[in-house]
Amino acid sequence: MKISKVEAIPFAIPYRKPLRFASGEVTAAEHVLVRVHTDSGLVGIAEAPPRPFTYGETQASIRAVVDGIFAPQIIGLSPLEREVMHTRLNRTVGNPTAKSALDMAVWDLIGQSLGVSVTDLIGGYTDRMRVSHMVGFAPPGEMVAEAERIRGLYGITTFKVKVGRRPIELDIEVCKALRAGLGDGVELYIDGNRGWTPSESARALRAMEDLDLTFAEELCPADDVLGRRWLVSQSRIPIFADESVSRPGEVTRELLAGAANGVSIKTARTGFTYSQRVLHLCEGLGVEVVMGNQIDGQIGSLCSAAFGAAFELTSRRPAELSNFLDMSDDLLSEPLQITGGTLHVREGAGLAIEIDEDKLAHYRQDG
Ligand code: MUC
Ligand code: MG
Numbered sequence: 001m002k003i004s005k006v007e008a009i010p011f012a013i014p015y016r017k018p019l020r021f022a023s024g025e026v027t028a029a030e031h032v033l034v035r036v037h038t039d040s041g042l043v044g045i046a047e048a049p050p051r052p053f054t055y056g057e058t059q060a061s062i063r064a065v066v067d068g069i070f071a072p073q074i075i076g077l078s079p080l081e082r083e084v085m086h087t088r089l090n091r092t093v094g095n096p097t098a099k100s101a102l103d104m105a106v107w108d109l110i111g112q113s114l115g116v117s118v119t120d121l122i123g124g125y126t127d128r129m130r131v132s133h134m135v136g137f138a139p140p141g142e143m144v145a146e147a148e149r150i151r152g153l154y155g156i157t158t159f160k161v162k163v164g165r166r167p168i169e170l171d172i173e174v175c176k177a178l179r180a181g182l183g184d185g186v187e188l189y190i191d192g193n194r195g196w197t198p199s200e201s202a203r204a205l206r207a208m209e210d211l212d213l214t215f216a217e218e219l220c221p222a223d224d225v226l227g228r229r230w231l232v233s234q235s236r237i238p239i240f241a242d243e244s245v246s247r248p249g250e251v252t253r254e255l256l257a258g259a260a261n262g263v264s265i266k267t268a269r270t271g272f273t274y275s276q277r278v279l280h281l282c283e284g285l286g287v288e289v290v291m292g293n294q295i296d297g298q299i300g301s302l303c304s305a306a307f308g309a310a311f312e313l314t315s316r317r318p319a320e321l322s323n324f325l326d327m328s329d330d331l332l333s334e335p336l337q338i339t340g341g342t343l344h345v346r347e348g349a350g351l352a353i354e355i356d357e358d359k360l361a362h363y364r365q366d367g
Helices: 059-074 082-089 096-114 118-122 140-154 168-182 198-207 225-234 248-256 273-285 298-308 357-363
Strands: 003-021 024-038 043-048 128-135 158-162 187-191 213-217 239-241 262-265 288-291 342-344
Touching (some): 024 059, 043 096, 043 298, 059 082, 082 273, 118 298, 128 140, 140 168, 158 168, 168 187, 168 198, 273 288
Parallel strands (some): 128 158
Antiparallel strands (some): 128 342
C-alpha cells in the first residue's frame, strides 16, 4: 500500500459561543481536514486546528505547506514508513498541527489495514477517558453557571479555568466562586496561557492556596527562563507546561531546567508518533501528564481520546476532550457523546472516522 494523494480541505464551523483566554480567542472552528489516500483505496483522516497565537500556523498556511511541501514528500511512501515520513517533514521547521494531522491520518491507515483500532495498536490500555472541561473568560457568575451547566448535562466534574492577562483579582474571584459554587467534589486547575509574570503567578497562587487546585498550567512565557524556575521552586501547586513543550526536545529542556513539574500532551501538535515520544520521556523521568486540547473539533477530540486511552499514564486523569461542545456543528456522521463525565473511544479499525459528506460540502471553504 502506497500513499497516492493528500487532500487539505479548509472548513469553517461557527462556535455557539466564543472561547476566550489569555493568549487569544476562538469564534469559529476554521480547521483543515486532512485526508491521506492510498492506492489500495483506504483513506486516513485527521484534522489540523490552526492556532496562530500558539504556533503561528493559519488555515491558509496549513493548506499551503501540506499541498506545496509535505504532500510531494510523502506520496509514494508506504504508511509503515513513518520514520522516513517524519524525517522528510522535519526538513521544514514548525508547522506542528499540519505535520501531526498527516501523522495521525497515516496511523489511521495502518489501523485500518490491520483491522485494529489505533488505541489497540499503540497501547490498548482502556476504551474510555474521563473528561475535563475548559471554562473560558467571562464574568465570575457566568463561569460558575457554565461549569454547573456542563456538570449537569454531561456529568463532567473536572474543570480547567482560564486565567491570566485579566486583573489578577478577577481571576482569584473566579476561582473562589467556582470552588464555592461547585463544592469540594469537583477538581479544579488553572491555565494562564502565558498571561502572568512569575511574580504575578506567585501572588495569584498564594491567594488560591486554599482552593485545592490540582495544578497550574503555563502561567508565564517560556522565555521567562529563570523566572519559571523560581516559580516552580517555591510553588506548592505543581506547574504544568503546555505551549512551551510542543515537541520532545522542548519537553526535555523544560523538565531538566526545573521549569515545570508536569506536561500537557496534545495530539494536535505531536500526532501519535511524537506524543508517544513525549509520553515515554515523561514516564522515564517520573513526570505527570495531562491530555490537553488544542481547541479541537470532534475529529481532533476523537484522536486525542484514542491516544489517551492507549496508555495507563495518560488515562490516570481526566483528559480535555470537550471543547467541541462549544461548536454549533461538526463533520462526523456519528457525533461524539460524553455521558457520566466519560467519552468512549470509537470501536472499529484505525480511528473509525466517518465524515458526513453533506456537512463537509456545506462547511468547506474551497468552493
Ligand atoms: C490550552 O490548553 O491552552 C488555548 C491556547 C492553546 O494553545 O491551547 C488552548 C487550550
Ligand atoms: Mg494550556
